[in-house]
Amino acid sequence: MRSEYGWRKAVACEWSILPPSSSSIHLCYSYLDEIHRITAKKYIPTDADVLKARLKTMGVVEHTFSIPSGSNRGVEWRIFDVGGSRNQRQAWAPYFEDVNAIIFLAPISVFDQVLAEDARVNRLEDTLLLWKSVVSNKLLANVNIVLFLNKCDLLQAKLDAGIRLNQHMVTYGDRGNDYESVSKYFRNKFGALHQSYTPNKERELYIHLTAVTDTRRTAVIIATVRDIIIKGNLRNMRLV
Ligand SMILES: Nc1nc2c(ncn2[C@@H]2O[C@H](COP(=O)(O)OP(=O)(O)OP(=O)(O)O)[C@@H](O)[C@H]2O)c(=O)[nH]1
Numbered sequence: 717m718r719s720e721y722g723w724r725k726a727v728a729c730e731w732s733i734l735p736p737s738s739s740s741i742h743l744c745y746s747y748l749d750e751i752h753r754i755t756a757k758k759y760i761p762t763d764a765d766v767l768k769a770r771l772k773t774m775g776v777v778e779h780t781f782s783i784p785s786g787s788n789r790g791v792e793w794r795i796f797d798v799g800g801s802r803n804q805r806q807a808w809a810p811y812f813e814d815v816n817a818i819i820f821l822a823p824i825s826v827f828d829q830v831l832a833e834d835a836r837v838n839r840l841e842d843t844l845l846l847w848k849s850v851v852s853n854k855l856l857a858n859v860n861i862v863l864f865l866n867k868c869d870l871l872q873a874k875l876d877a878g879i880r881l882n883q884h885m886v887t888y889g890d891r892g893n894d895y896e897s898v899s900k901y902f903r904n905k906f907g908a909l910h911q912s913y914t915p916n917k918e919r920e921l922y923i924h925l926t927a928v929t930d931t932r933r934t935a936v937i938i939a940t941v942r943d944i945i946i947k948g949n950l951r952n953m954r955l956v
């Protein structure tokens with residue numbers, strides 16, 4: 717087995733030959749920081765280890781659960797997790813007719829990365845195009861949409877490291893390269909696309925800045941989202 721120093725050196729070398737799309741390298745580093753724990757004979761993955769793992773969704777994965785207590789006790793929730801990569805998106809269509817809400821995760825830290833599927837395409841530009849096609853879809857006109865501007869922790873780290881948004885997105889111009897300005901810009905950009913392209917001008921868009929690997933904070937956001945979805949469904953059924 718390589719020593720910790722050896723691993724770091726190997727990863728550092730790899731870093732220099734990999735394209736900037738290799739966000740997994742950051743994750744390698746966080747696993748490497750805990751190499752002794754992870755390579756121990758009796759290693760049992762923690763929840764955090766599982767969260768950090770990159771497990772690409774293939775097809776559509778369904779999860780069903782109900783909440784055991786509280787006012788929504790007994791309500792059955794069905795969640796469909798769909799693969800986001802380009803070759804997975806054709807699998808989404810059959811689910812569009814029957815959903816009550818969509819939670820769209822847009823990774824806003826990827827502004828300096830390209831698609832694994834096509835190195836000519838900037839990942840954030842691709843996300844914006846996908847967002848536009850989802851919000852403009854007529855089949856989804858009455859579906860509540862919640863937008864998670866996700867990977868905010870990685871965005872903050874990149875900006876703190878001096879990576880400039882305007883080098884990758886010229887429309888950003890000479891605005892400040894700090895987290896507040898950048899996140900506000902993305903909030904407005906995604907919001908404006910929804911405003912322009914939604915077939916349902918009454919639809920309210922809910923936007924949250926998230927780092928979903930922070931489970932404590934995400935639990936609070938999910939509780940808010942759950943209430944929004946329930947209220948939206950009741951409204952659609954004209955019960956309130
Ligand atoms: N630091 C950080 N890592 C995140 C965040 N959200 C997801 N990740 C990590 O990003 C990687 C990709 O997450 P996945 O859940 O596999 O990505 P996905 O968007 O479902 O991708 P597909 O299944 O291909 O659609 C994993 O290693 C996650 O731990 C976040 O907010 N912050």
Ligand SMILES: [Mg+2]
Binds near residue numbers: 771772773798799800
């Ligand atoms: Mg997935």
